[in-house]
Structure formats: structure tokens, C-alpha cells
Amino acid sequence: MPEKKRVLFVINSLAGGGAERVLTTLLAGSAAWAERYDLHLALLDDDPRAYGVPDWVRVTQLDARHGLKASLTQLRAAVGRIDPAVSLSFLTRANVANAFAMAGRRRPWLISERVNTSAHLGRGAGALAARAMVRLSYPRARHVIAVSDGVADDLVANFGVRRDRVSAIANPVDHDTILARAGEAAGFVPAGPYVVAVGRLMPNKNFAMLLDAYARAAIPARLVILGEGPERAALEAQAARLGIADRVDMPGFVANPFAILARAEMFALPSNAEGFPNGLVEAMACGLPVVATNCASGPSEILANRARSAVTGPMDVPAGALVPTDDAAAFGAALQAVFAEPRRRAAGAAARTRSQDYGVAQATARYWARIEAALVPRGRPVPAPSGEMILRSGVSR
Template sequence: MSRNTVFVINSFGGGGAERALSKILQDPTINDGCLTLVTLDHAEFAYRIPDNVNHVCLNTNGSFIKSIYKLVKYLKVNQPKQVMSFLARANCCNVIAGKLLNFKTIISERTYTSTYYNNSISGQLFKFLIRALYPKADKIVAVSKGVAKDLEVNFSVDSEKITVLYNFYVNQEIIDASNEEVIKSLPSKFIVAVGRLQKVKNFSMLIEAYSKVATSHKLVLLGDGPELNHLKNIAKVNNVEDKVIFYGHVSNPYSIVSKSSLFVLSSNTEGFPNALAEAMVLSKPIVATNCMSGPSEILADQVTLDFENVFEAKYGFLTPVGDALAMSKAITDMLKEENLHKFKCLSYIRSQDFSQQVFFEKLTKILD
């Protein structure tokens, strides 16, 4: 029987949520030929969708009010059985539309909401909307146990509504992509970090930490964003402008990550960091901040950990959020030959726990 499902997301530009949704739309257990993708805003597609998925762009230009109005108008005409949404604006609009039009609402939360939004007016507004609307959703898919606990404790969401569904990774696809030719020239030895250049990723702390490491390895940053000029200045201030390489957004990061010595994640907050888990598929040793949530679940198989300085977890090194000195120590320790060898093996072993089969078995039950 057709699910008659609509998927809603802010746009289909680059990002972890967009990439995850692209994989969902391509899976034959989900794609029954009756799927629609609604994007609230216009943006160039960073990921492909199957030809049999109907795509509708509402062109709301980032406006929350327009997003609600246009989504309700579209769904009123098309009357889906259920709508699954990704990212906060789409999630809030989905819940409002569901209550007005009486369809099943499923929302996917991929950030640790309590720390993701800052104290700006817009940040506080989204926290208010999430607290008011998320509990009214029929089902919530949380990308990690930490995200689920945050929604339950701080946003009054009934735990019975929440299903934890870790991201999945098609290991062979990542490995195959990693073997493709690299267009850009690379240093002989380098540390890599991947992500949009925005404050929440805290690449400024990473650059400061890197400047304290005595190493011939260069630091390669993959991603673009509003912090680019600021980060270039941070590199200059810390006298490493000739050692930090900004490569911008690349369509195939795996071919570069695979040639690195070490992967570093410096975020202030995460949901479940795709780039980190994908680096583990490529057998990369990991140094990551112990941000909420995701890194500790991946590297230590625990939701929360309390420690100072550097913690050697089972599958990598964790450091306190925002602590450049601890991060520099962790990078220095991980670059020791014995640690590089040890954690290369452990990274790949851990990556096998995030399988495609388990993901789609759970998602099929949620959508049926």
C-alpha cells in the first residue's frame, strides 16, 4: 500500500540533514513511487534525488510566516497521509500544518537543541517554538540518545514519541569515493576538519589549538561559510597562515579525508556528526570535542562524560568544548605513531555499528 508521504526540508543545499534525506529518498524500501519532496526555499541541490520523487519548491526565502502559509496551502490541496520534516523551521511548520489539516506528523531532530541556538532574538524564538510545538508532533526521530534526552528533559517531549535513529553509512560507497582522483593539490602530511565555516563549528579554537602543536602536518579545512575571513585572520594572528589551508566546499571530501593523518572535530554542539563517523569508515584516527551530543556516543559509546583536559575513549580522544590547550595536547598525543596505528584500526571497527539495514528497518516501522 502506498505511504503517500511528503518530506519537507528548508532547502536541499549542502548539509548533514540534506544528505541523510537524499539517502532516504533513494532507498527502495522507502521509495514506493509516491514520495514528494517539498523544499521551503530555493537553493541549488547539493545531493541528488531519484527521478520518481516529485519535487516542489515553495520559494519562501527563509520567511517563517511564508513557510507556514505556503506549506499549509500546498498540503491542503494534496492531502498526504503523513509528512516527515527535517530541520527546525520545517519541523515547526509541519506540526502546525498537521494540526490544521489532520495528517500524521513526523519530525527529525538532528541538533542538541539546548546548545545549538544562541541567545539572539531568533535563537530564543526558535527555542520557544520548539518547546511549544515539538510535543504536539505524532513522532520524533532523534539522531542520538543525547538529542532525545535533551528534548525529553528540556522541551517537555514525551519519551514515548521519540525513536533514536543513528545515521547510517554505506561503507563501500565512501571507500569507493575516497579512491577517486583528488583535483586539488594536497600537502604530504595533514590534519583535516570538515564542516560549514560557522561559529558553532568553532574552527577558530581548532586553529588556535593547531598553532600550539609542534608538527610538520598542515591543517586542511573543507567547507565554506560566513566565518571564512575571520578564520583566515585567526590563522594570521596565530602565525600559521601558511600552514592552514582553506579548500572550501568540495563535492567529494572522502578523497581528501582518506589521505589525511588525523580527523579533528571542534564543534560547540552537534547532533550526530556525519563527517566524524564517515572519517571512521576511512580508518581515520579521531580527536573531537565532547560536545552535546554525538561524539561521546560514537567514540565512547556513552551519552555523557565528565572530565577535564583529554579523555582517551575506546575509539578516539575527546576534549572539553572550547579548550584549545586540551585540543592541542590531544592532537599531539594522537600524532604519535603508536596511537595513529591503534586508532586507525579501532575507527574502522566502530564504523561497522552504523549499518544501513538497521536504519531502514527502524524507519520503515516509523513510516508504516
């Protein structure tokens, strides 16, 4: 029997996060492909693992300590040992390291972009180097898998990726697991009805705006924000200034968020930018109506099945409401409108129905179709970027 071809997946770590959950969900759904291929996973950072992987995946643990240079050199050495026929990476630093590690090997490599790249990298001197690195490496991938059409459009318009080398595959949502875990006892129980938001406590998630909106809305429900991050102290101080600290709960990272989501009245997504908001679809799978910002990229595609520009008004969404970014007045008004019955019940039912379009089987099959297409020889592979330029970039995530 001929030796199986090796397929290498690469990600920064399996610490808690949306990309990490997506990758492990895809691996768990890949039993059929594990019979045909030898599956490997390289983790750049030796962080505590929030998610497990199936027994059929061989894990190579590196220790780059969140550094780009160490990520490049350690992954390059690991690729030399594993000798994959194809590789697929998730997250910007892993994508850049993948490009460097596969340079000169005449093997195809793919990347998966999880965020709206322009919004994620931001502006400033450090961002300029990171943007240059993305422009140098991403167009050379055999294929770029974007997490939404908005992310794909941004890569084509601003980072030189050819339209025929990029496609959008929505994140998978494991409805069976979500429903099973939703029925478990909640690790945190708020003192009354509540609206829930989920995400890392960082500026781009804009929980500061959510606090302002919640204070304006004055709805008969608490606000629960699940997640941890550098903005915690500032958000707690803001809640105190607004006089809502006694109605806001911030329990941090929760191992089973679904038990909390399933018992909520509504879900809030106040982000300035997203790639594909996993928490949004997971909340919808729990039957929650949604108030979200119409940010780039993802919410309009998920909630309204259309581009951002095609959403004509806040309530032009069966599953809830979409409002402009960073507009506390509009977000607060939408919280009031969607919370009121019968809108809340109808929007929750529409959200659950829409979430069924994001199944594990569909997403896994589409990812593997791209991987297997890359394994088919099609002429000389495009050259990978030089190590010197990579080392000048400021890519950390």
C-alpha cells in the same frame, strides 16, 4: 489495486549540509518502501541542489527564500495538494512548518531533530521566541526522531517532549559510496601530510579553537578545513596572527570530501555542540583516527559508545581522543598524542570498525518503522500549534 498512501518528506533545501545528505541517503535506501508508498519531497527554498534524489520520489519545489512565514503558507498549500497520509520533516524551520501545514488534517506527522536544540537555538531575545515555538510544536508531533540520545534527552528535559514520543536513530553512513568516492582523484591536494576538519565556517563549529590548538601542537602535518561560511575572513586573519597561515588550507566546499578524507592522517572535530556529526562517522569510515570535543551531542556516543559524563579522560576512546569543549591546550595535546605512532594506526583501525555500526540499511529500516507505526490509528491526534504563535517565532534554520 488500491491507491498507495502518500508519504511526504520536508526539508529546507538540498543545499550542501549534513541533514540534507542524510535525507537523500535515506530516500536512496527506500526502494522497498517505494513499492508500497507514494513518496513525495517538499523543498522549502529554491536553492541549488548539492544532492540528488531517486526517480521514485516526486519533488515539490517551493520558494520560501529562507523565510518562516513563506515556509508556513507555501507548505500548507502544498500539503493540501499532495494530501499525504503522514509527513516527516528535517531541520527546525521545516519541523515548525510541518506542524503548521498538518494542523487540523487529522493526519500524523513526525519530525526529525538534527541538532542539540538548546545549544543550536542559543540565548537572547530571538532565541526565546524560537524556543517557545519549539516547545509549542515539537510535543504535538506523533513522534520525534532525535539523531542521538543526547539530543533526545535535551528535548525531554527542556522542550516538553514526552519520553515515550521520542527515540534516537543515528544517521546512516553509506560505506560503499564513501569507499568508492574515496578512490577518486581529489579535487584539492595539500602540499604534504595533513589533518582534516569539515564543517560550515560558523562560530558553533569553533574552528577558531582548532587553529589555536593546531598552533600549540606543532605536529608535522598541515591543517585542512573543508567548508564555507561567514567566519572565513576571521579564521584566515587568526591563522596569520598565529603564524600558521602557510600551513593551513581552507579550500571551501568540496564536492567530494571523501577523496580528501581518505588521504588524511587524522580528523579533528572542535565543535561546541553537535546533533550527530556526520563528518565524524564518515572520517571514521575512511579509517581516520579522531580528536574531538566531548560536546553535546553525539561524539561520545559515536567514539566511546557511552554518555558524555561517562568518558573519564581524553584517551578513554579507542578511536582517538575526546577533550573538553573550547580548550585549545587540551585539544592541542590530544592532537600530539593521537598523531604519534603507534597510537595513530591503532586508533584509525578502531575508528573504521566502529563506523560499521552506522549502516544505511539499519537506519532506513528504523525510520520506516516509525513512519509506518504512525500510520496505525491510535485515537484522536494531538492538536497542532496555532499559526499566530508560529509567526512570532524567530526560527530560520
